[in-house]
Amino acid sequence: MLPTDPAKKLSFNRRIMDGDLVIAYERYDSMKPVKVSENGVLQNRFGVFKHSDWIGKPFGSKVFSSKGGFIYLLAPTPELWTLVLSHRTQILYIADISFVVTYLEIVPGCVVLESGTGSGSLTTSLARAVAPNGHVYTFDFHEQRAASAREDFERTGLSSLVTVGVRDIQGEGFPDEFLGRADSVFLDLPQPWLAIPSAAKMLQQDGVLCSFSPCIEQVQRSCETLKSHFTDIRTFEVLLHTYEVREGNLGNWQDSDGGSASLKTSKKRMR
Amino acid sequence: MSTMKSEETLGGSQNPRITWEGCSVLLDINDGDRVLFARLTAGSKIKIGNKNCSLQPLIGCPFGSSFQVEVGEDGPFLSRVNRSTEDNNLGEKVDCQIMEECRDNRSIVDNNTAQSLTGEDIDDMRRKGATGDEIVEALIANSATFLKKTAFSQEKYRIKKQKKYAPRVLLRRPVTRSICEAYFKKHADKVGFLRVDTLSLLLSFANVTANSDVLVVDMLNGLITGAVAERLGGTGYVCNTYCGNTPYSINIVRMFNFSDETCKRIVHSSLAELQPSNGGTSTSIHQLEDAYNNRSQENKEILSPSTAVDLVGMEESDDGNIQTVNNLAASPKTVKSIKPGEKAPPEAIKSWKENGFSSLIIAAPELDAWSIVKELVPLLSYSAPFVIYHQYLQPLATCMHNLQTQKMAISLQITEPWLREYQVLPSRTHPHMQMSSSGGYLLSGIRIASSDNPQPK
Ligand SMILES: C[S@@+](CC[C@H](N)C(=O)[O-])C[C@H]1O[C@@H](n2cnc3c(N)ncnc32)[C@H](O)[C@@H]1O
Numbered sequence A: 001m002l003p004t005d006p007a008k009k010l011s012f013n014r015r016i017m018d019g020d021l022v023i024a025y026e027r028y029d030s031m032k033p034v035k036v037s038e039n040g041v042l043q044n045r046f047g048v049f050k051h052s053d054w055i056g057k058p059f060g061s062k063v064f065s066s067k068g069g070f071i072y073l074l075a076p077t078p079e080l081w082t083l084v085l086s087h088r089t090q091i092l093y094i095a096d097i098s099f100v101v102t103y104l105e106i107v108p109g110c111v112v113l114e115s116g117t118g119s120g121s122l123t124t125s126l127a128r129a130v131a132p133n134g135h136v137y138t139f140d141f142h143e144q145r146a147a148s149a150r151e152d153f154e155r156t157g158l159s160s161l162v163t164v165g166v167r168d169i170q171g172e173g174f175p176d177e178f179l180g181r182a183d184s185v186f187l188d189l190p191q192p193w194l195a196i197p198s199a200a201k202m203l204q205q206d207g208v209l210c211s212f213s214p215c216i217e218q219v220q221r222s223c224e225t226l227k228s229h230f231t232d233i234r235t236f237e238v239l240l241h242t243y244e245v246r247e248g249n250l251g252n253w254q255d256s257d258g259g260s261a262s263l264k265t266s267k268k269r270m271r
Numbered sequence B: 001m002s003t004m005k006s007e008e009t010l011g012g013s014q015n016p017r018i019t020w021e022g023c024s025v026l027l028d029i030n031d032g033d034r035v036l037f038a039r040l041t042a043g044s045k046i047k048i049g050n051k052n053c054s055l056q057p058l059i060g061c062p063f064g065s066s067f068q069v070e071v072g073e074d075g076p077f078l079s080r081v082n083r084s085t086e087d088n089n090l091g092e093k094v095d096c097q098i099m100e101e102c103r104d105n106r107s108i109v110d111n112n113t114a115q116s117l118t119g120e121d122i123d124d125m126r127r128k129g130a131t132g133d134e135i136v137e138a139l140i141a142n143s144a145t146f147l148k149k150t151a152f153s154q155e156k157y158r159i160k161k162q163k164k165y166a167p168r169v170l171l172r173r174p175v176t177r178s179i180c181e182a183y184f185k186k187h188a189d190k191v192g193f194l195r196v197d198t199l200s201l202l203l204s205f206a207n208v209t210a211n212s213d214v215l216v217v218d219m220l221n222g223l224i225t226g227a228v229a230e231r232l233g234g235t236g237y238v239c240n241t242y243c244g245n246t247p248y249s250i251n252i253v254r255m256f257n258f259s260d261e262t263c264k265r266i267v268h269s270s271l272a273e274l275q276p277s278n279g280g281t282s283t284s285i286h287q288l289e290d291a292y293n294n295r296s297q298e299n300k301e302i303l304s305p306s307t308a309v310d311l312v313g314m315e316e317s318d319d320g321n322i323q324t325v326n327n328l329a330a331s332p333k334t335v336k337s338i339k340p341g342e343k344a345p346p347e348a349i350k351s352w353k354e355n356g357f358s359s360l361i362i363a364a365p366e367l368d369a370w371s372i373v374k375e376l377v378p379l380l381s382y383s384a385p386f387v388i389y390h391q392y393l394q395p396l397a398t399c400m401h402n403l404q405t406q407k408m409a410i411s412l413q414i415t416e417p418w419l420r421e422y423q424v425l426p427s428r429t430h431p432h433m434q435m436s437s438s439g440g441y442l443l444s445g446i447r448i449a450s451s452d453n454p455q456p457k
Helices: A078-084 A094-103 A121-130 A143-155 A196-202 A216-226 B087-099 B119-127 B132-141 B151-165 B176-191 B196-205 B223-232 B251-255 B260-264 B281-316 B346-355 B369-379 B394-405
Strands: A021-027 A030-035 A041-044 A047-050 A061-064 A070-074 A111-115 A135-140 A162-166 A182-187 A203-211 A235-243 A268-270 B002-004 B024-029 B034-039 B045-048 B051-054 B066-072 B075-081 B168-172 B213-218 B237-242 B266-270 B323-325 B359-363 B385-390 B409-423 B441-447
Touching: A021 A041, A030 A041, A030 A078, A078 A094, A078 A121, A078 B196, A094 A121, A094 A203, A094 A235, A094 B176, A094 B196, A111 A121, A121 A135, A121 A143, A121 A162, A135 A143, A143 A162, A182 A196, A196 A203, A196 A216, A235 B196, B024 B176, B024 B251, B034 B176, B051 B066, B051 B075, B066 B132, B119 B132, B132 B151, B176 B196, B176 B223, B176 B251, B196 B223, B196 B385, B196 B409, B196 B441, B213 B223, B213 B346, B213 B369, B223 B237, B223 B251, B223 B260, B223 B359, B237 B346, B260 B266, B359 B369, B369 B385, B369 B394, B385 B394, B394 B409, B394 B441
Parallel strands: A111 A135, A111 A182, A135 A162, A182 A203, B034 B323, B213 B237, B213 B359, B237 B266, B359 B385
Antiparallel strands: A021 A030, A021 A070, A041 A047, A061 A070, A203 B002, A235 A268, A235 B409, B024 B034, B024 B168, B045 B051, B066 B075, B066 B168, B385 B441, B409 B441
């Protein structure tokens, strides 16, 4: 997924190869990750697509099915991955993710601790930010989820940047080997206040902790605990409205027949 | 979000979390009342209230440290104070009292006789070596009305006096987040009203990461360029492109403490140079090299004075705005061997022509988005993402429509970021006033391979 390997970096000359991960794009709300293999096929409502037709084409190409339906083949990015990954938990989306990465002040080379891993939606963007020589250590106490996340990072080519550990972070805290070593710590846990004292010990001076909680009661309790370990405590709510653009003709009032004109506007959607 | 309190545990000269002579810092005075950028040198000074203080004591301190203005034998100086987590509890103590508040302000008459300490008394205390905090305590002790005030206004009184008699300076590390927040708060017009959440989204939508070649149109004084360079960590390139002969100013880049390695990766190139040439490739490379050699000399003469002027201009603003101290660009000791924002090397331009850019960010609030997009999207690799920031929705809507009808891109989306900060305190949690009515709009998308070129060459 990342341009660490120059041979795989996106380019006019980069062709889809056997073994590549591609995002099969039908529409903005309908995409699927596919591992390309010479004998593979992708079947959807537009028909049957043979992977062998894809090999040798550039990323971003339009490809056709036996029935003449088409999809686009995109190179994976953390943004696309967040839209296609399999939801094993609630996940973070781009608005929160981008804000968290900036506030955690992550730059290439940073050491970042995270818990819980969940579905790895945020982890993917953390890995992009620490590349090429930093590392993300992410922990979840759910063995199965940790294993699935590990498989995903293998698939997206991030496993050299991410280590997934199985550990009860609320109960045991982060491992001692990270004492005073972390540049940033991120928490998405049901009771983050239990992990905050440990997170504080892991951080370097002036390092940043960020905790995500859906409920204000959780935020309130976390702030209480943060007070005895941190300064500059701030709380934000981040949202993203999406607009659609459609072409339409608005009739002339003079030409209209009372009651028949229909109104078309750009629609506001929230997520 | 919160910052670990500083503790002097780490040493070492290369620690980016401790200031060094010549480094750039962000100074936050009295809790954000004033924000300024400074270059730490033995000679640099800042003016706080009516006092000039040397910045020398800040050298070698961890970022996150706090200082207070004290007056010593040789005049005012900055003294490091313990920035304790106790400050977090100030508001809360007041809270508990508010719950059981029985006082109110009905008996307070404001007739300027409430304070029995005169200016002369205060000067006298100073001469005798009283600290700022001691003066604040004395003012409180000599205020006839203080005890009658509500806990809330007592706190307000204390803060007001503290800001005046014991002003605090917080030493912040200049990074994308702190720089963007400082500009947005004090000089939003200089950065096209770009809010920190919007900037964060730009970096994500453009998939900025090490080893990528990011094309930008940065008309926000270098904020975008700096933020991208920070994420490249001395790899890849951020290339700021422009139409015509003059590259855009990237003054803000100088506020980051970028290494030479990173500065080298910050380049500019005109649109004409980036577009495919009609002639044979070999000659065009020759021309590029000639142009490169000529231009990089011109650069030094033309660019540097203009940047300096702009920074001085910012220094002149006296309304509590962002200011720069001791001209970040021109401090002799810190002149970098490598300046950010040189002309792109010919090999790089050649490689971009052959391979395309990894992504594109456009932030040109004064220009029509489509006029830029139609020229630059073709310079992107197939499947590369792009994102355009605009303060208004309409130019982006037009742009999106054109991209759709001309089948240049998919995954097109216009989004409006929305951000609200909260005060979180026991039984007093509420949203702050809206940070700004609009953080602008973003159009994001992914370039597709042109259908007339579906087969490999
Ligand atoms: C909401 S999910 C995190 C989602 C993640 N941020 C993402 O974007 O994909 C929360 C995760 O925390 C894990 N978790 C809950 N309690 C934990 C604990 N005490 N220690 C470690 N992980 C825990 C859960 O198993 C779950 O996977």
